[in-house]
Amino acid sequence: MNILLPIVAVLLGFGISYFVYQKSVTINLLLAFSGSFLLSVTVLEFLPDIYTSGEKSIGIYILGGILLQIILEYLSGGAEHGHFHLSKEKKDFPFVLFISLCIHAFLEGIPIHGNDHLLYAVIVHKVPIAIIIASFLFNTSLSKFKIIFFLLVFGLMTPLGSFVQANTDLLDGIAIYLDAIVIGIFLHVSTTILFESSKDHKFNIYKFGIIVLGIVLALVL
Template sequence: MNWTYLILILLATLAGGVIPMTIRRINANFTIYLLAFTGAFLFGVTIMHLLPEVYHELGHSAGIYIVLGFFLQVFLQQLSHGMEHGHTHLPGEHHHHIAVTPLLLGLSIHAFMEGIPLGFKYEDQSALPSLMIGVAAHKVPEALTLITVMIHAHKSKTQLWQILLAFAVVTPVAAILAWWMGNRFDIVSHYLLYVVALVIGAFLHISTTIFYESGTKHHELSGKKVLAIATGLVLAFLTLIFE
């Protein structure tokens, strides 16, 4: 377990949450392009590092769990309302109620799922550091969106920090649990592969939704968003040089 990577993820989450607490008006395009970049990087890492790993170990049955993970994320999205890929769904001028509990539950389950593959031992030596960077990058817009919604839910400064700190530790805790149990119990190490396949499906759902939906009008791809996606994919390709 590389503790430096987990600290990086923790700090990235905190940094993303602090942005809406300190900046009153955030340019909408900043979030759109940040999401596009981080989503593309995570997509590339998933395709180039995680997919080969699970198919090598599980064979064609890996596809079943990847599909299940894809639709598990569809279900979680009903709770989180898509905050993990940038949707805020803020109430209108005359509607101030936000159902906070299901949002936090859905996003926390997603964050826990993100952490499990970080505690897994990969044959590909570049898989773990690449995934760590991808998750850390994705945490910035994820936490930014979460705290933005909580601000509009009229949470106090103290409550905002409590929510942010609690959310920030979910992914590192999941990684530590997966690593500890995987090293202690052989059966857990084996079944972690299936969980990684589920998470791959969730990552594919999130990243492709970011590409074609989040922050765009009529779901079009603007030139700047395409550039952000291309940059994320190029950097993901560059992780292959560490193999």
Template sequence: MIITLLILSVIIGVFLGKYFGGNEKFAKNLLILSAGFLIAVCVIEVFPEVYSSSDHNIGIWIIAGVLLQMILESLTKGFEHGHFHHHHEEKSILPIALMFGMFIHAFLEGIPLANINQVSSPYLLGIVFHNLPISFILGAFLLGQKNSTKTSWIIVSIFALASPLGMLFGDYFNPNLQNYFLALVGGIFLHISSVIIFESNKNHKMDWMKISLVIAGVGLALINHFFHGH
């Protein structure tokens, strides 16, 4: 069921992007909403779990996740938070770099899912919520053009299967390592969500729509948190 949900979130996002990808405002708003949800999941779910570890140096893995995401963005060019216009100038390097960067990103997110059985898990919902806008942008850029290629579909397929593969491989890792992977992904989530929330403020002016979307995303995460008694 979890694997189905992960794949379905990508498929839905991709097809929305393919047919409605011209609506950039919708994509941005969806990203901001997901960022609010994601940062709340980090603070109220992921980090408390990570810091319950007996390893007092576990925070280093969160920092490593932040740094790793910065490296991955040199390959994906910021697809994770809505940067895709300038990719048209880099068509020769986009497919392989994007494929690799997006796969590693999603694969790592899937590893901690090996210990999760509930579809209502905040961490799982965080990934699903995060997948939708990324897949929307992916679909808009790769499939929204008339000349979408087999390579485009291969990239989409690889991204859709990356988290499920990470989840399956997570079963083979030492259970004692799971908390380190969760910390690593927590750092990735923290970086992505904070960049989405803070980067698009123009001249540091108050953007009430953006604030409302962030609050809505945080609210959804809190509702799920308290509803399931965490």
């Protein structure tokens, strides 16, 4: 049941962007919170956990995950961390964006099976991303059908990753390396969110407060 929560997060973001969203400070605060919470859970729990396996090449795979995320963000224009650079006149289905988001979402589903804190972190990270993706798509000339198809399939990718991990033996033996790659992905995405959410490096007490809140929440969980 829990593995279906990420799709709820996407649908929630989709609903928010359809009914109430206006580009506002709220979304930036939500993004900053999601980045700091995801980073904290990764560093406090996920990272130490994986190193206890004693597997020597873990570090290489974490770095590989960072590189993979950099490549995915070239393709998506930074959509995984709440950024968009596509032209609004777009009528064709944005396949490259779609595929890069789906790869990212599938991979992040793998470690959240059996790790509740990570599951919460991914859900919190998905809501603002889904709001931004949905509101971007609504502003293109894409048909409603294509937009809904995009969001539904994208939303299903994370539960699918969890499902494959939990119910098949396809990933047996490589799961630990995939987990390490996902750590790299999370490190890159969360730090980019935090970096970009204060682009001009002006001190913003609300943003700083919300970042500290994300850290504290991960600490007390």
